[in-house]
Amino acid sequence: MSILGMIGVLLGIVLMIYLVCFRNWNVMLATLLASLLIALFNAQNLWTAISEAYLSGAAGWVQDQLILFTLGALFGRVLQRTGAAQAVGTSLSKVIGKKYTGIVIHLLGFLLVYGGIDCIVACLTIAPIATQMCKEANVPRRYGFACMCGGISSYALSMPGSPIVHNLMPTWYLGTTTIAAWKLGLCIFIINILLEYCYIVYLRNKFLKANAGFVPANMVVEKDENGSGSAASGYVCLLIVILSSIILGGIVGLTSLMVVCTALAVSSAINLIWNYKRLKLPIFKILEEGTMDGIVGCLLCAAVLGFVGVVQSTEAFTAFSNWTNGLGTNMGYFGIFLSIQLMAACLGNSPGTLNIFLENFAQNYIAMGMTPEVVHRLASTSCMGFDAMPHNPGTITFLRTYGLSYREAYIDVFITMCACPVIAAFCGCCLAFLGVA
DSSP: OOHHHHHHHHHHHHHHHIIIIISOOOHHHHHHHHHHHHHHHTTOOHHHIIIIIIHHHHHHHHHHHHHHHHHHHHHHHHHHHTTHHHHHHHHHHHHHOGGGHHHHHHHHHHHHHHTTOOHHHHHHHHHHHHHHHHHHHTOOHHHHHHHHHHHHSTHHHHSTTOOSHHHHHHHHHHOOOTTTTHHHHHHHHHHHHHHHHHHHHHHHHHHHHTTOOOOOOOBTTBOSOOOOOOHHHHHHHHHHHHHHIIIIIIIIOOOHHHHHHHHHHHHHHHHHHHTGGGOSSOHHHHHHHHHHHHHHHHHHHHHHHHHHHHHHTSHHHHHHHHHHHHHHTTSTHHHHHHHHHHHHHHHOOHHHHHHHHHHHTHHHHHHTTOOHHHHHHHHHHHTSSTTOSTTOHHHHHHHHHHTOOHHHHHHHHHIIIIIHHHHHHHHHHHHHHTTOO
């Protein structure tokens, strides 16, 4: 392993986190500068590192996610501008009571993601509803943010039966099904959701004791000039998105991306038509806002994935991934957990980490006597945790959407998207060691 090259990778990650989180630099500028530092320490051609490794990583993300990001942001903006999101939030608060606001936000996020919707799109969809519910309950926006983060991450992505890539990718490499080792997966799910629930209760009690109430902010999803929309239209559109993903994507077997994009587009159109007379802005203006939200969010994430591409192109990272997995093969089930978490912390990207593991190292564990089903479940759960570093694309998008800074709310990201999943995944390894499958 090149010590100088690895030092460069670590310095690049630290530099990007410092510039983005503590100096509020533009993400693209920060990732470019950090990428150049990594290339310099790894004796790479600086222009090649940017023009090939960085741009290929960024371009791949844009190609795969631009339409999904745009339609997801558009759907969230339409819900907000028609007033449907506010109406749904108000009605839910009245029905369930202010005490259970956080649980509803959490479960709504889980249903969206388990239905096949990307977690970033789920964030854009839930944000206006969660904000209104926090306003009705008079709790800080940060409370709704933390509840959402827990609901749309970790167990929702890797739970048996999930159509999300974290649960699909192992089936491509291992020949398993999406319900592989379902008993083990269900145990991990229960542990994770209990931990998330404890944090939700703790956070609410903390805010109540401090008399902390709702404070509006310049959020991506919260502006003036909203219509007084129908709650029914919001519920109908949410059901269309969730049920189409579950039925058409999960049962019928249509391409998940196609189903979700179609559902988002149809739901947006229905909402606009339903609430047309209540609109305070022209339709083209609402469509323009949603489109720009999606494009900007997608490009921010693409910049981070470009940085990840530079990291992956270095010999230092290749040596590091080989070392972590060599270390892991001596630890059995816990080796899967350790090697994946170490790589995820470096890359800040769970699908990329999972792909590297499955493509290069998964068969080593099967050769040791582990079943493909258990490897599937442990890998899909272990890739989430330390991927939620400050340079994770989801982290950046979530905070930006809610108008929160890293100083204000990254602790919530760390606990709900890192600490809880890591503990649950480790417990999963213990259960697998005891024979649960």
